[in-house]
Each structure stands twice: as C-alpha cells, then as structure tokens.
Amino acid sequence: MPNRVTELFKIKYPMIQAGMVWNSGWKLALAASNAGILGLIGAGSMYPEVLREHIQKCKKATSHPFGVNVPMLYPNIQEIMDIIVEEKVKIVFTSAGNPKTWTTWLKERGITVVHVVSSVKFALKAQEAGVDAIVAEGFEAGGHNGRDETTTFTLIPMVKEQIHIPLIAAGGIATGRGMLAALVLGADAVQIGSRFVASEESSAHQAFKKLVVDSKEGDTQLTLKELAPVRLIKNKFYNDVQDLYKTAPSVDQLQQLLGRARAKKGMFEGDLVEGELEIGQIAGLINDIKPVAQIVEDIMDEFILAKEEIINL
Incomplete structure (x- = not known):
C-alpha cells in the first residue's frame, strides 16, 4: 500500500x-x-x-x-x-x-x-x-x-x-x-x-513483557511532569512518587527519588517493584x-x- x-x-x-x-x-x-x-x-x-x-x-x-x-x-x-x-x-x-x-x-x-x-x-x-x-x-x-x-x-x-x-x-x-x-x-x-x-x-525483560500483557485499563499514569513527563505502570516506585507529591516536593527531591538507571532496572532487568516501567495505555x-x-x-x-x-x- x-x-x-x-x-x-x-x-x-x-x-x-x-x-x-x-x-x-x-x-x-x-x-x-x-x-x-x-x-x-x-x-x-x-x-x-x-x-x-x-x-x-x-x-x-x-x-x-x-x-x-x-x-x-x-x-x-x-x-x-x-x-x-x-x-x-x-x-x-x-x-x-x-x-x-x-x-x-x-x-x-x-x-x-x-x-x-x-x-x-x-x-x-x-x-x-x-x-x-x-x-x-x-x-x-x-x-x-x-x-x-x-x-x-x-x-x-x-x-x-x-x-x-x-x-x-x-x-x-x-x-x-x-x-x-x-x-x-x-x-x-x-x-x-x-x-x-x-x-x-x-x-x-521477560517479567516486564508479562506485566504488559497482564495490564488492564487504568494501570498506567502520566507523571513526573516537572522532570520529563513519563507514562508508567503503577507499581511501588510509582506509588512512592505519588506519596512524595503529597509533600509539594522540589524538582531536586523528585530527581533524588528517581535516581539513576531506574528505567533500566525495571524494563531491562525486570525489577517490577522499584523499577520505572514505561508503557502506553494501549497495554490494556x-x-x-x-x-x-x-x-x-x-x-x-x-x-x-x-x-x-x-x-x-
């Protein structure tokens, strides 16, 4: 075509x-x-x-x-x-x-x-x-x-x-x-x-692929707009971010929580708890x-x- x-x-x-x-x-x-x-x-x-x-x-x-x-x-x-x-x-x-x-x-x-x-x-x-x-x-x-x-x-x-x-x-x-x-x-x-x-x-990581397959409507959310907006599967790390938002954090505090290599930890190494798990809403x-x-x-x-x-x- x-x-x-x-x-x-x-x-x-x-x-x-x-x-x-x-x-x-x-x-x-x-x-x-x-x-x-x-x-x-x-x-x-x-x-x-x-x-x-x-x-x-x-x-x-x-x-x-x-x-x-x-x-x-x-x-x-x-x-x-x-x-x-x-x-x-x-x-x-x-x-x-x-x-x-x-x-x-x-x-x-x-x-x-x-x-x-x-x-x-x-x-x-x-x-x-x-x-x-x-x-x-x-x-x-x-x-x-x-x-x-x-x-x-x-x-x-x-x-x-x-x-x-x-x-x-x-x-x-x-x-x-x-x-x-x-x-x-x-x-x-x-x-x-x-x-x-x-x-x-x-x-x-295979564990991340399986989580994507298991994801349903509402399991992702756009967050961290102050750094670089990112859509994540809701897990412990995501919940930690939301808890931090309740304290009106600074950009530095958000960056400190995010740290380094968190996306690698989640998507490539398969840490579904502490990792940053990026995926679209269509995962459902x-x-x-x-x-x-x-x-x-x-x-x-x-x-x-x-x-x-x-x-x-």
Missing part, C-alpha cells in the same frame, strides 16, 4: 516500530524491517559503542531499511551522531529536543530526518527546521510524553491542518483498527511502540507475546478487514 511514508523509507507497510529505550535493540529492529515495516534501534539506552555494535549487527543481518531513534536530551549526542554517519545509517528519528539543532547537519550528510512532537506548535517548528516527516504523539503513549495531555486522535487532525510534510501518528495504536482510524484522521502512517514491547524479539489491549512478523501480519490483516467493513457500510 504505497504512500508518502512507504516511499520515503522504501518499506512495504506504512508502519514504524518505535525506537524505545531498553526495548528496541538490533534484534527488534531487524525483525521489524524484515516484516516490511521500518525498524528503529533505540539509542537512548545505549552507550555510543554499544549503539555502533547494534547498528553493525543489524546491517549485517538485513538488506531492508532501518533507522535509529535519538532522544536529544541524552549525553554523548555528538558521538552518537558521528557513529550514525560513520555506519551509514540513512534514517534518524530525533526527539526530546530542538529539531533545528541536528536536522540540517544530518540532512547535509544524506540522512532522512523525522522528528517526534506532541503539539501543533512543535510540529510547525520541526517542519520549519527542514525535517522530512513528523511523528505526532498523543499522551496515551508510553515513555516520555507531552505535558499538555493532548490525545492522539485530537492531535493528528490538528497537526494535519498545519503541515504539508508526511505525518506519522503515534500513541495508543496497537491494532489494525487503530491504524485505520489514524489514517482516516490524516496520518500517512503509524508508529507503534507498546505492542512491540510484548514481542519475542524485544530486548525487554495487548494480550500475548508474539514474534514481530506475526504482530505485523495480524495488524495488517485487521486493517484490511476493518477497511472493507467501512467501505461496505
């Missing part, structure tokens, strides 16, 4: 596997790209040389396109970008920062640049910066998020009205019906994260752990069926 996004990335289906911290290693990106979508390696949880290793392994294992997601709030950003260029990665998704900082630099080196935003205002700034496409992400999404709590299906048509470059919808999408709805509202493609956390190829619709290829096939089958049902109304 060719459109602006499939042509931009040279992929079969208008779907991107999100480059999530502690979940999106080379095995996930490889499986996604081989399934006909765009796989992304998540650089946010990798030291520069670890990222290089993941890129090299993915390049060696597939001839299909893949990219790297780079949250710009992390250190070593220059080294990360240099490695991406040295390893001849052709697609970079940037997030959590000003798109003007790196877009021109990357495009001058022949790289396709996509920026993740959570508002119309930042979508326009990204377009002005010269990005090739935009991911508009609603607050249903897991991980770091927008402060305004704009939902995906409110955000997509608002952004669509204001930009002329390809638009990718993200946040709360894990099914073919969700994908169809996003495209009807004006998106050219979807970016999916949480559904691929619960895949066999995800680098997340995720009921099993499957290979990526099967997930993509299921989504596309449901998409086609739902589209036929709409046509026949």
Whole structure:
C-alpha cells in the first residue's frame, strides 16, 4: 500500500516500530524491517559503542531499511551522531529536543530526518527546521510524553491542518483498527511502540513483557511532569512518587527519588517493584507475546478487514 511514508523509507507497510529505550535493540529492529515495516534501534539506552555494535549487527543481518531513534536530551549526542554517519545509517528519528539543532547537519550528510512532537506548535517548528516527516504523539503513549495531555486522535487532525510534510501518528495504536482510524484522521502512517514491547524479539525483560500483557485499563499514569513527563505502570516506585507529591516536593527531591538507571532496572532487568516501567495505555489491549512478523501480519490483516467493513457500510 504505497504512500508518502512507504516511499520515503522504501518499506512495504506504512508502519514504524518505535525506537524505545531498553526495548528496541538490533534484534527488534531487524525483525521489524524484515516484516516490511521500518525498524528503529533505540539509542537512548545505549552507550555510543554499544549503539555502533547494534547498528553493525543489524546491517549485517538485513538488506531492508532501518533507522535509529535519538532522544536529544541524552549525553554523548555528538558521538552518537558521528557513529550514525560513520555506519551509514540513512534514517534518524530525533526527539526530546530542538529539531533545528541536528536536522540540517544530518540532512547535509544524506540522512532522512523525522522528528517526534506532541503539539501543533512543535510540529510547525520541526517542519520549519527542514525535517522530512513528523511523528505526532498523543499522551496515551508510553515513555516520555507531552505535558499538555493532548490525545492522539485530537492531535493528528490538528497537526494535519498545519503541515504539508508526511505525518506519522503515534500513541495508543496497537491494532489494525487503530491504524485505520489514524489514517482516516490524516496520518500517512503509524508508529507503534507498546505492542512491540510484548514481542519475542524485544530486548525487554521477560517479567516486564508479562506485566504488559497482564495490564488492564487504568494501570498506567502520566507523571513526573516537572522532570520529563513519563507514562508508567503503577507499581511501588510509582506509588512512592505519588506519596512524595503529597509533600509539594522540589524538582531536586523528585530527581533524588528517581535516581539513576531506574528505567533500566525495571524494563531491562525486570525489577517490577522499584523499577520505572514505561508503557502506553494501549497495554490494556495487548494480550500475548508474539514474534514481530506475526504482530505485523495480524495488524495488517485487521486493517484490511476493518477497511472493507467501512467501505461496505
């Protein structure tokens, strides 16, 4: 089903596997790209040389396109970008920062640049910066998020009205019906994260994957807006955060409670008590752990069926 996004990335289906911290290693990106979508390696949880290793392994294992997601709030950003260029990665998704900082630099080196935003205002700034496409992400999404709590299906048509470059919808999408709805509202493609956390190829700890599958409606909450808004599964750490909020804490107190490497502890090491467990609201619709290829096939089958049902109304 060719459109602006499939042509931009040279992929079969208008779907991107999100480059999530502690979940999106080379095995996930490889499986996604081989399934006909765009796989992304998540650089946010990798030291520069670890990222290089993941890129090299993915390049060696597939001839299909893949990219790297780079949250710009992390250190070593220059080294990360240099490695991406040295390893001849052709697609970079940037997030959590000003798109003007790196877009021109990357495009001058022949790289396709996509920026993740959570508002119309930042979508326009990204377009002005010269990005090739935009991911508009609603607050249903897991991980770091927008402060305004704009939902995906409110955000997509608002952004669509204001930009002329390809638009990718993200946040709360894990099914073919969700994908169809996003495209009807004006998106050219979807970016999916949480559904691929619960895949066999995800680098997340098995205990975290199982918790995602077991999660129900209301089991996640957006919090820590004073630091960087993040959607978490409610566990002891989340409850500790809420208890601290009752004391009107300072930013320093919140940062002290968060500490370092808490996301790694939760998602990668499987500490479901003290870890930071990032996942989207759509976890309530995720009921099993499957290979990526099967997930993509299921989504596309449901998409086609739902589209036929709409046509026949």
